[in-house]
Amino acid sequence: xxxxxxxxxxxxxxxxxxxxxxxxxxxxxxxxxxxxxxxxxxxxxxxxxxxxxxxxxxxxxxxxxxxxxxxxxxxxxxxxxxxxxxxxxxxxxxxxxxxxxxxxxxxxx
Numbered sequence: 001x002x003x004x005x006x007x008x009x010x011x012x013x014x015x016x017x018x019x020x021x022x023x024x025x026x027x028x029x030x031x032x033x034x035x036x037x038x039x040x041x042x043x044x045x046x047x048x049x050x051x052x053x054x055x056x057x058x059x060x061x062x063x064x065x066x067x068x069x070x071x072x073x074x075x076x077x078x079x080x081x082x083x084x085x086x087x088x089x090x091x092x093x094x095x096x097x098x099x100x101x102x103x104x105x106x107x108x109x
Contacts, residue, residue: 003034011028011035011039021039079093
């Protein structure tokens with residue numbers, strides 16, 4: 001899920017009001033890690049990305065496949081559960097599916 005600038009600003013405002021990262025995450029419908037990331041100064045976020053990237057590069061092909069498979073399974077489960085429990089999320093997904101269908105139909109014509 002990509003956060004909008006407005007959502008990022010809301011995260012910072014909630015944090016400044018003394019809300020805990022876990023509370024903000026639940027309110028925003030994202031992970032605590034996402035909140036933590038967006039509360040870091042910009043240079044630290046870039047550094048964080050580089051650390052993760054370098055750690056991943058050193059893995060073997062088998063380890064990378066295992067990680068991809070695990071992430072994919074996690075995302076499927078997360079999206080399935082969120083789809084069931086979050087009406088707004090479900091509506092966005094349905095609208096996105098309709099748009100993608102229309103785009104595909106336009107290409108075939």
